[in-house]
Amino acid sequence: MTRRLAAALLLAALLAACRTVPGSGRSQLNLADESALAAEAADAFRSMPRSKDPLAQARVRAVAARVIDAARSDPDFGDPTLPPPSAWEVAVIADDTPNAFALPGGRIGFHSGMFRVATSDDAIAVVLAHEVAHVVCRHGNERVSQRLLAALGAVALDQSMRDKPSGRRQEALAVYGAAASLGLILPYSRHHESEADQLGLFYMARAGYRPSAAVAFWRGFSQEGGIKPPEFLSTHPSDTTRAARLQALLPEAERRFRPWTEPQRASTPTGPIR
Ligand SMILES: [Zn+2]
Numbered sequence: 387m388t389r390r391l392a393a394a395l396l397l398a399a400l401l402a403a404c405r406t407v408p409g410s411g412r413s414q415l416n417l418a419d420e421s422a423l424a425a426e427a428a429d430a431f432r433s434m435p436r437s438k439d440p441l442a443q444a445r446v447r448a449v450a451a452r453v454i455d456a457a458r459s460d461p462d463f464g465d466p467t468l469p470p471p472s473a474w475e476v477a478v479i480a481d482d483t484p485n486a487f488a489l490p491g492g493r494i495g496f497h498s499g500m501f502r503v504a505t506s507d508d509a510i511a512v513v514l515a516h517e518v519a520h521v522v523c524r525h526g527n528e529r530v531s532q533r534l535l536a537a538l539g540a541v542a543l544d545q546s547m548r549d550k551p552s553g554r555r556q557e558a559l560a561v562y563g564a565a566a567s568l569g570l571i572l573p574y575s576r577h578h579e580s581e582a583d584q585l586g587l588f589y590m591a592r593a594g595y596r597p598s599a600a601v602a603f604w605r606g607f608s609q610e611g612g613i614k615p616p617e618f619l620s621t622h623p624s625d626t627t628r629a630a631r632l633q634a635l636l637p638e639a640e641r642r643f644r645p646w647t648e649p650q651r652a653s654t655p656t657g658p659i660r
Contacts, residue, residue, distance in 0.1 A: 403531070407523050409463045409585045412577065416524055417531035424491025427526075431489055437478035437498045446496050446514070449507055449595075450476040452650075453515045456592035457522055463585050465522045468492075476514075484607070488517035490526045503606050508590075508599035515586035515593070522585060525578040580631070587632060587639045594646040597632075597639035604629040 403417045437443060451471035458468045474492040482499040489495075494517045496510075504510045520526070583600075591597040608625030 405524065407581055408465060409523075409588075410577070410581050412581075414524070414528045415531045415535070416527040417534055418527045420490060420524070420527060423527060423530065424489075427489035427491050427493055431475060431477075431493045431495065434477075434495060435480040437480045439478070439498070442478045442498065442501065445507070446478050446510060447476050448653075449510045449593075450474065450494060450514045450518070452593040452595075453511055453518050453589050456589045457515075457518050457585075460589065460592055463522075463588050468522060486513045486517055488520045488526070490521070490524075492521060494518070494521075504603065506599065508595045509603045509606075511590040511593060511595035512586070512600045512603040515590040515595075516582045517586075518589060519582040519585035520578065523578070523581050525582070528578070529575075579628075583628060583632060584635060587635055588642050591639040591642040592644055594644055594650070597636055597643065600632045600639075601629050601636065604632065 403415055404413050405416050406413050454468065454471040454474060457464050458466055458470070469492050474494065476494045477496070479495045479497050481497040483497055484499045484503050485497045486500055487495050494514060496513065500513060504513055587597050587600050590600070604625045608629070
């Protein structure tokens with residue numbers, strides 16, 4: 387196979403793996419097999435310790451179900467192919483750091499430590515809607531695809547410098563590695579967070595939770611201080627930047643707010659979170 391043909395085939399494969407992110411309209415690369423990612427995520431998720439508080443579990447699951455329904459049915463930013471709430475695994479994980487995460491295949495973990503910052507159903511919805519938005523946007527797959535591309539690029543560069551002295555090869559690889567992580571992975575992570583914040587805000591409003599809670603939540607989170615946990619972390623926009631951006635999106639989110647029906651209200655678990 388000629389080099390040009392190989393390049394054309396690779397390009398075709400990449401284009402086939404391209405997908406448009408709802409909301410931002412950005413095109414993204416999904417090279418990894420979703421079902422393989424989901425199987426790997428299932429093992430990791432199963433091994434995490436669960437909170438023993440049944441009320442906390444029920445409450446987080448109830449909020450998640452509403453948010454997932456909203457993400458499935460949103461005509462502008464939703465994904466009708468998203469599995470129904472009953473097919474998701476949503477759990478409170480016994481961990482004192484205020485954190486939450488989404489894994490491919492519809493799994494959401496909500497740390498018990500998050501209840502220190504998310505003290506109302508509206509605030510719990512802020513966190514869960516953000517995580518559901520990451521799933522809708524297939525950010526997990528994209529992150530893996532970016533690492534994959536960066537690794538492929540490094541291999542190609544190494545091949546092309548075969549005849550050069552090894553010192554220069556090492557140098558070129560180091561520069562390439564830094565460029566790949568800073569230029570490719572880091573800015574995309576910020577995109578991911580902004581996309582998840584925006585879609586999450588619209589989903590929570592559609593699910594009947596007050597979108598203004600998102601601004602209050604991020605302000606509270608910035609005051610919580612301490613060690614920043616993995617998902618809600620350093621490559622992310624600062625909590626104050628985030629709160630300001632969400633504030634600007636509030637009028638549109640308010641228009642998307644849909645109050646609960648009486649049966650919905652009656653079926654909601656309430657009570658203190660321990
Ligand atoms: Zn996030």
